[in-house]
Amino acid sequence: MTDNRTHHPRVNLRLSRSVSNAILGDIKALLPNEGIHIFINELDDENYATLECNQNDTLAALLVPIIVVWRQLGYIGSIVWHSGKINRDVTTATQFQLLSLMKTPLPLFVIREA
16 A cells, blocks of 8 residues: 555645635635645634645645735734644744745644634
8 A cells, every 4th residue: 555645745724714714715616626624613713614635736825825915914913834743833833935935845834813
């Protein structure tokens, strides 16, 4: 049996409830359904929604501007990037920097409200 993550790398976003309420509608409207999974945890406001999507240039090019716009509107207060044992606050990262980080191995972005 092979591991699907080896053949289909993923990007994960973990969103707080308030961030989810603000941006999930845009994500669902602008990103294609294939290759995207959204999991809701009603019991945890800090990790309310987990978005898992295929790691590819097209999805990243659609997802990053959504994050940047909602950050500029003040709905996103912090973004922390994790890849393996590396963690970094990327709240003020540029669109290009976020796009580059989405291409790292096993990226996880934890996004919280302002």
